[in-house]
Amino acid sequence: MEEIKGYSNRILEINLTEKSWSVSEASIKDREMFIGGKGLGMKLLYDRLKPGTDPLGEDNILVIMPGVVTGTGAPCSGRFEAISKSPLTGIIATASCGGPFGIHLKTAGYGGLVIKGKSKEKCVVWFDHKTVEFRDGSDVWGLDTVETQEKISADSKKEASLVIGPAGENLVRFSNIASGHRFLGRGGLGAVMGAKNLKGVVARGKHYKIVPANPEKFEKVKKKASLFIKREAVTLSMGKFGTATNVKFVNRAKMLPVWNYFFGEHDQAFRISGEMIREKHETKVSTCKPCSIMCGHRGKFNGKETAVPEYETLTLLGSNLGIFDREAISRFNDICNRAGMDTISAGGTLAWVMEAVEKGLVSPDVFVSSAGENDSSEQQGSKERSSKPYSLMFGSPDGVEDALESIARCEGFGKEMGLGSRALSQKYGGRDFAIQVKGLEMAGYDPRGAYGLGLAYAVANRGACHLSASIMSFEVFLGLLKPDTARAKPQMVKFVEDLTCGVNALQTCQFTMYAYTLEPFLTKYTPGFILKNLMLWLPEIALALLDFSIYPDFFSSITGIKMSSADFLKAGERIHVLERYMNTREGISSRDDILPDRMIMETISGDEKKRVVPLDKMIGKYYKLRGYNSDGIPVSRLLDKLKIPSEPCFTN
């Protein structure tokens, strides 16, 4: 087997309009400055995508990028990133996935994949290390994500695919892309593929072996990283109970979304906790590969083995709809996974619809689904679909499956629901309770319980995303940062954003951040109260003490390119600011860095502290720290400092 030392800068560029392909080269300079994964992918997109491009048009571009650590055997190194312009938000969307496609892309010899144009016919693209084939996709069009992968990846051991389900085909704005049983979840990237008539991409990898440039150093870093992961408490809890381990912390902090973020806790929350799921559903590990954290699980629901719903699904398609029935939530999860839909946006949208019906903004008569052929007992033998009214109401699982199916099929009111909560609220009113930022529905943590998260949601590049700066980990899970204060939050958000961008560029799992930052000596052995006070009163010092050197050490040992912790953080900052800059060219400014009215004007029902997110107290300072002007625009001095060219060097 041939070897790739660390990384490949060969970028496979596919043009669907012309059914042609070529290989371009990413520069070493870009590799150093943008690392890989999300960073280098962002730079590739910056150099290719013109502002104002229609996300569902021929000119939109989908970039798929493995990271530097992808395929090296480092802990949690099976991940890859996708970057494109989102049909849901109209700005840049990024998503990370632990499916097998990334490793196959990299071991086929490519450091990235750029998909351009639009196929006239429904198609599937297949490639290996030396060629690309454009195959007919009409026979798999309409199949779900599981069936499609089975059908287009003939040799599942040597091939891996990226596919969309019916939701992506039907341009549901929050449709996703599947690889194995993992997803490029957010921002509607499935619809980008659907609009290109691209049902799937198959990578036949395993031609190259990825070897680190400095194997000895790599092994040393890997050993340390593995040890940290094996020791850190939150990480261990996720391995045991999955991401649903968060339920108990979040419910206790009164920031569990319930009834479209009207309540912040529920006495039945324990039913969807990781502990209860483990006890009742015979769970076993089913993770990204390779993985050392093991947060992904499968379990027995409704009499069959299936994916255990993640925390976000349990909250957005569960508690936020007033539903705590695990079996019902599992059914919703399966529908979304097979149809290829983001469970967060699907749940957030349904919650808005339920509230809009309550408030009389949407008529309950609009909910009519077409029952499937087998459902129609009155029309046995008929292939006609019959109409079936359903209802959507908080606290009731009835109707949710019909609604999800109708969204995926783009039928009836499902067509409108498939546009997301922002579009719905623009048409029907009710913007105050459309729980989204920049068009992206909010994740399952109510920021009124953790103000730093409120700031993070407001300024996150892709919208109300909890992964841009998962600061609630410090505020809630670890108890290291007082949650209900504006103090120190701008500094913390900026730092975590930059570090996260670095991690997503390296492309390893964000959950490694617990182990890699908390287990090093200084953090681990500094008494908690000192750490807490430092973070609150002297955040700059606290952050300077935080040791995250494992990340740059991985980069250096794999690539042979020297990188310090400061360089790594700077690269993260560069990536974050580039994404922001690209968004501002699409019209984003401080006017969009807002939170839904519910978060800044209404308190959580029953909250004795009457908390709302004091966004105004934090955002100015954040802009200043970032080097944005008061409109939230990165100024040229900042771009120069970060060596971001203010005009891209277009390459087509």
Added chain:
Amino acid sequence: MLPSYYEFHNPVKIMSGHKALDNLPSELEMLGAKCPMVITDKGVAGAGLVKIFTQSFDSSGMTIGAIFDDVPPDSSSEVVEKITAIFRKNGCDSLIALGGGSVIDTAKGVNILVTENSDDLLQFSGAEMLKKKMKPLVVIPTTSGTGSEVTVVAVISDIKRNLKMAFSSTRLLPDIALLDPRMTLTLPPKMTAATAMDAMSHAVESFINLQKNPMSDAYALAAIEMIRKNVINAVSDGNDAKVRLAMANASTMAGIAFSNSMVGVVHSLGHAAGGICHIPHGVAMNIFLPFGLEYNMSKCRDNIGRLLLPMAGADVYARTPESRRAEQMIHYLRELRKALNDLCGLPINLKQAGVTEDKLPQIAKAAINDPSIIMNPREMDENDALEILKKAFA
């Protein structure tokens, strides 16, 4: 709607608090009692509750005349007679029942015999057969469910004659119901859940049946809300005294409610299933309650809908359209059952409770002959009962 006529009667003094037991000796004195007899069971004694109880008498100067701690799970006339003999032998003048439903019914039976100076309970069975003023009776429940501390009834088996004797008289009402959370802290999770759902069934049925009245409604609504707010915590953390005290209060309120308005089809089915398949009463109530409400829906939809308020809270009630409140009430009830099932395995269907399908016709037959069906809003025949049982089976 206000009934054209109704009666409501509850003279029982409620003593509720974290140290309520400490006030008992002086309360007994005020009742003229000098030498009380304590009736309890092995479970209560084994859990150390008798010791806590007797400690409250230590500095009072009052002597406990006798303690009987061997009441079986089903009270019988033999036990009542045995205790009566001890009562008389020790010159006792009052009774303290420390336990669950069986202990309380036994104490009520003993009170009949010592008051009437008789040795034959059977002659007093039936409605309002007691004419004399009873001896002081204090009830300290160690479960939160039966409500017997505030009810006018007692059921005692006559094993020799193979019959169940039912007694109903306002004279059977205890003088004091004492609610001290220390007495329920050791109740295991599953029994906590089952007894809580017994109380829930009392409150819910009292609110929908034919003899309901504004007074019983008030108790029922308050009881349901208190159960809903506390039952999950009581089951998941039995050591929380605040929660235990709330559950004890809720159970007593539910008891007052149903004692004044009676119960319905849920209890008919529960009594029948309990008699034939020996399902614990609380378990049966938990299983049948949503099915009973669905059966009655056509007759009392509005009343069931009103129960959504205590069952789910004001926000949920206000945000649920009136036309859907009854269904949502039953849905929330079912969700509560699932939560309890998750927490402690409390059965939610007959199959889980160990009932076999061939027993259903027999249960149906017994259910329609159970007296509690009389006040149910909808009449039930054997076929109806069988249909409900089939739905509740699995």
